[in-house]
Amino acid sequence: MLIRIVSAPCVSAYLNLDHHFVELGEVAAHLRDRAGHEVRVVDGVLPEVTWDTVVEEALHATGLVVLHVTLDNTLETARTIRLLRQLSPGTRIALYGRGAYHLRRLFQRTDADWIVLEQDWEPALAEIAAQVAAGAEPGPVPGTLTRTAGTWTRGPAGVRLAGDWELPALDLLPVAGYARLPADESYPGREPERELAVGLSRGCDSYCGYCPIPDVMGRHEYFRTGLDTLAGYLRAARESHGYTAVSLFGANFTAHRDYVHDFCARVGTPRTGVTWKCVTSHAELDPPLLGEMAAAGCTRVAVGVESLLPDGRNRFSGRVGAERLADLGAWCAAEGILLICFVMVGLPGQTRHEVAVTLDTVRAAGAVPRPMTYVDYRRLAAAEDFADVFWANRKTVSEPFGRGILSMRDTALAVHSWERWLDTVGPADGRPSDERPSAAPRRPAL
Ligand code: SF4
CATH class of the missing domain: 3.20.20.70 (Aldolase class I)
Structure with missing residues (x-):
């Protein structure tokens, strides 16, 4: 299954690229190399990623879109969820990241299907991907809120990888674009x-x-x-x-x-x-x-x-x-x-x-x-x-x-x-x- 990992476009107030290598790159590597999915990363921290890019992704989205929520792009993530629902209604949407954790109360008012709350995020996202690939209805996932029939349910405690994480997938990250960004x-x-x-x-x-x-x-x-x-x-x-x-x-x-x-x-x-x-x-x-x-x-x-x-x-x-x-x-x-x-x-x-x-x-x-x-x-x-x-x-x-x-x-x-x-x-x-x-x-x- 093709999984799109999208960090919604935003103008950062505090740009720390470490977060992008780790939060996007390590998660993308896990979903590809351990969970066996095709993965595509779209990182809206880059100025060339515009809302046109997001619309294009939404028009082609199938299966699962994973939205990476920072503290800079929460407003834009909510907007992206709306675009996905309108343009690709059958696509499942999972949220993760520090913004998803802090703003879980607000995100429960959106049309997302899962909000991953607990580290490590990767096993939860892999479990979500397995459910979507199997064509199942969203079900409880460890460390995660799941929306079923309009009700949010928290799954059991999250799974820790205890230090056994993937390294950032440089071939999936827009590293050439990162190199053009002003150093923080x-x-x-x-x-x-x-x-x-x-x-x-x-x-x-x-x-x-x-x-x-x-x-x-x-x-x-x-x-x-x-x-x-x-x-x-x-x-x-x-x-x-x-x-x-x-x-x-x-x-x-x-x-x-x-x-x-x-x-x-x-x-x-x-x-x-x-x-x-x-x-x-x-x-x-x-x-x-x-x-x-x-x-x-x-x-x-x-x-x-x-x-x-x-x-x-x-x-x-x-x-x-x-x-x-x-x-x-x-x-x-x-x-x-x-x-x-x-x-x-x-x-x-x-x-x-x-x-x-x-x-x-x-x-x-x-x-x-x-x-x-x-x-x-x-x-x-x-x-x-x-x-x-x-x-x-x-x-x-x-x-x-x-x-x-x-x-x-x-x-x-x-x-x-x-x-x-x-x-x-x-x-x-x-x-x-x-x-x-x-x-x-x-x-x-x-
Ligand atoms: S909680 Fe830990 S990471 Fe945060 S400032 Fe204190 S020592 Fe540092």
């Missing part, structure tokens, strides 16, 4: 890279109030198995597509030290020709481990700093404080690893001074801040209109999904142009002029 970030001194992403873990054992990962991806972090397969995949991706770097999508790369040792030995640049980047917690990082990672081709580590109080403590227990951050910056610089620090802007009660302290401290540590807007994703479930979801993203403004005291302008400027925003913060905000770093920011050796 660039850093001084970096050579241009051709980067892909693979999922290295799913879920998280922590539960930070500002983060959707444990809800969407599960309350336990599973790590990818089959590291030799991953190494072979990266070697092939370099040869076939010229990829020089890979982003390892996951919450805490260094959560298990043995896994890091194994990864460095089996997936390091000497074996693949591809450098790599990861996200993790500061707590597991130390000079020996960073040295091992750098030797294995790690060029960038990102950690969540979120928000530092004026006395140097972190607003959140367990997060890095100013002193440790300075050490971490020095360790990374010594190894030539770029340190990225996630900073949350617009948290409840967070002042301009607090945000400035955080940015100043990150900069003084020689790291690069990546400020993002605070969004209370759990409030999304109460959205009354798909159009409201536009306001819940990491780049624009937070209302009505944030509860911060910073103005919208402050929040948006700090996120878009943090250095420019810092210039607006001074003694009137409680930030003494001597709090600004006097020396030029240290940059890691690149």
